[in-house]
Amino acid sequence: MLRYAARRVAAAVLVVFGVTLATFLLMHLEPGDPARAVLGLHATAPAVAALRRQWGLNSSLPVQLGHFLSQLVQGNLGKSYIYNVSAASLIGGRIGQTAALVAVATVFAIIFTVPLSALAASRQNGVADHVVRALSVVGLALPAFWFGIVLIEVFAVRLHLLPVGGEGSGFGGHLESLVLPGLTASFAMAPILVRSLRVGMLEVMDAEFIAVARAKGLGELRVLFGHVARNALVPTVTLLGLNIAYLIGSTVIVEQVFNLNGLGSLLLSSILNRDFPVVQATTLVLGAGVVIVNLATDLLAARLDPRIRLR
């Protein structure tokens, strides 16, 4: 197990480094000048040139890359051009929001997935099964942002039950403000998970140990959740991990739709402003987040199913 974990961690570090490098190159190849963005339309050419010099943007790309990497190794993520504070402090102020969103979405996804797949699996080809399968196809087909807007229109604008967007104040307000974004994000994941867990459960249901469990006189619910679900879970956990990784990336959209001040919206505004240090630092953190979730998934799957470690 330990050797397996070490191999996965080493691979993860390489992936994060690759993501950072790719971001650096893409940002600098793209036209658009942060000095212009900061100084505005009326700025004179000498003022722009002076700012570019101050930020080291006039040196060659390899020199800039070298400087960036040496700073990075020392744990320095750079300073924002636009806000004039360290990128790390900007990220520190935003990361909680994104983490909370991902956590709420994951909880919602699990809440939807387990009962719905159990219902569908226990009534294979029944009405409930067809309804669940149809819903999951519809859910897959709907873009998340559209679904988010519909939720806002119904629950916030018409019913006034939940806020339209923003973060709310206090713990209660904050939690309230995460309900609709969390639902939106979870609807992007739940359909796949439902379908996967349903198939997994159907396979397990035919197994002899299930017959044994039933023969022992266990209740149907106990059989379903204690024996069937536990054994059908491995592929779903892997899928869940992949989806959380995907979700971290898609927070850019969900945060936009719900006006949440998280890493996704920071990334977007920094790209538009050509705030290079913040873009790099944010992708690094988001990339690391994705890699960590994947790593955790691999390790969890290996724990759930010892055969995985041997592959």
Next chain:
Amino acid sequence: MVGRHRVVWADPTTAVAQAPIMKGAVLPTPGQRLVTRRDLLKYGVAGSAVVLLGPLAASSASASARARVSAAARSSNAVKRGGTLRFARSIGPTTLDPANTIIAGDIYTLDKILEPLYVTNPAGQLVPWLATGYEVSTDHRTFTFSLRPGVKFSNGKPLVAEDVVFSINRTRKDAAGPLSFLDYAITDIVARSTDSVVFQLSQPWAPFLSDLSVFANAVLPADFAGQSEKDFLTAPIGTGPFTLDGFTPDANSLTLKANPNYWQAGKPYLDAVEFLYVDNDNQRVLQVQGGQVDIIDTVPPANVSSLKASSGISVDLFPAWQVDLLVMNERLPQFADRHVRRAITYAIDRPALVHAASFGTAKPGGSFFPPSLEYYSASTPVLEYSLSRAKAELAQSKFPNGFSTKLLIDGGVQKWVTFAQIIKAQLQSINIDVDITPLDHSAFESTFQKYDYDMFIDYAINDISDPDEMASFEVDVKNGGSESYWSDYDSPKAITLVHEAEAEYDSTKRAALYAQIQAIVAEDAPFVALDYPPYIYAVSDHVNGFEVNPGGAYRLEDVWLT
């Protein structure tokens, strides 16, 4: 067109001037500001009288009861005090340094805290603000301003002439300051006494008062009231109606509190203003519909009709000193050819463009001066849409068979995308084949500023009440700050006229000069004035007294909530 949004707007300065605030304040007659344009629209003129007399009528079963309602009582009944205005804007501040920004998110935050000597009212006129007036020498080079008595900073210190000297010197001497060019004619500023300040100019300079009214020339306490510049700018101290405890540049909201020392006695009516930053258009619209905020800015034209249909919300269009332009690169042979530029202008059906892209909110373009701007000339010889004339012009050019070209736009703005598609279709009819290149905002700006473009669409705004800024920026290729909006258009005659207009104090003569400039530009067609869009706000019905001036600024001391 300018009168489209006539506003019953009482100038607070005249009210205050009539009632010296040192000797106990008298509020301006509440009736003057009570009838807002919104009321007029809602109830009609007769109905507005009911609104005005509402508190009276309610308490007036008998004539004696009516007589007891004094003006003072009416004012306290009419204007409701207190409450927090929740205002969602598309952009928040990154700095509150008036000398170093031209970004809307910065400007419309700091101008609630810091005030200049003059301001532009919602009707677009200059009114004395921290100054009460001025005397000018016969050679128009020495201006002596009297400061308004009784003005205090939010820290309780009185406003003195040294503060003005410090602030405007700071702005004009900052070479990197984006608007320091507006102070270019000032050579010296001296405090003559505590309440009088003298400005020396290098030459007669007609836009001077307008230039002083720009937010960049707002008055700070001298030497930042003893703080470091950095600390001061985090929580500026000013004479404005609101104060700020401090701000974090990337926060998504900011709260301003009423300034208890404000010089307009009894104002602001609000306890606080909460600005929320919501860059997503759809979120802003939904937040005002959901009642989460009271006002939103930058309403997309496409949402206007649905917002109008929402109960409890009205959509306000305020005329703007803004024009949307199709700019052509005269460094390329096609667009150096005057006939080609004229052909393109003739070929673009501006009324159709406005109809399709602005959903009836904007006016079709003509002169490069918007109609709301002073010295706009309605008799400008605009090249109105005519396909036959477009073809005739192109036939006279060096490119009679048409050509292929590229149109650069900021692809993040839906309006520009629609404009570009319509222009592409319309130019097709004179054999000009347009390839649309959408870029994101910063790539877009840096690309056209490097002249790496054929044509681009963008907008120009006049920040001050004098048209000199727009005329210089779009015509004076050498000194206007933008090489004629990066078109490289060079008309020595127009430039000479711009400089003459700057030194001309007679308004009839200035009007004639600007009419000539507009005519030359219309004939030369360096850019096509596509449309004149308004500022669009959605405002909840419980918000009263919200007005925006044509420069885009709004003052909130007159706003109250019911």
